[in-house]
Amino acid sequence: MSQEKNTVATAIFYRQVRDFVAKTPVWGMAIRYQTKPDERFDMTLISRRIYGRPDEFLVVMAAAGLDSVEQELPEQLLVLPTESQLLTLKTAARFGNFG
Template sequence: MPAAFARMRLFQAVRRFSQATRDWEQAVRYMTLPDERFDLTKVSARVYGTRDEALVIQAAAGLDSPELELTERRLVLPMPEQLAAMKRDAGYDLPDERPAYG
């Protein structure tokens, strides 16, 4: 599956999750901070322990572009296990999709 298509499917899955998850359902609820306004990777690092999940933060926030301002708000994000399942279903971040280095 082409990487762009997988990214789009993951983005849509996270967006749907963030909009449909009810208050009592399992999810990460995170209140964004002022220093994260223009750096989605900070939210990613604080929630998931890695800066690699900025696309997930962008989708949950409903931002069309990572360059848009992330105003202070509560985000509903998938738990790490839920995110791993979403990635698998979307065909995202599979070993054959990663760029080869060296």
């Protein structure tokens, strides 16, 4: 897959996670996670703690509303998609299933 399509899929996925966060009501199905001080500059820690793997840092970044991985993550309550919701978002964005 070309870099351009990969970039487009990444942007779509990021937007979908942002929309998920904005539209999920307090009682809605989602993972709620209070960030910790040791995660300020390492979103892979949250990814590992929530999803069991470090590679979902983009989900964390989008949920926190950050523009880059270099930005400091303030302590806050994140609303994150469950594994099944995450798979649905990735499939819709064609993110991660290149080939």
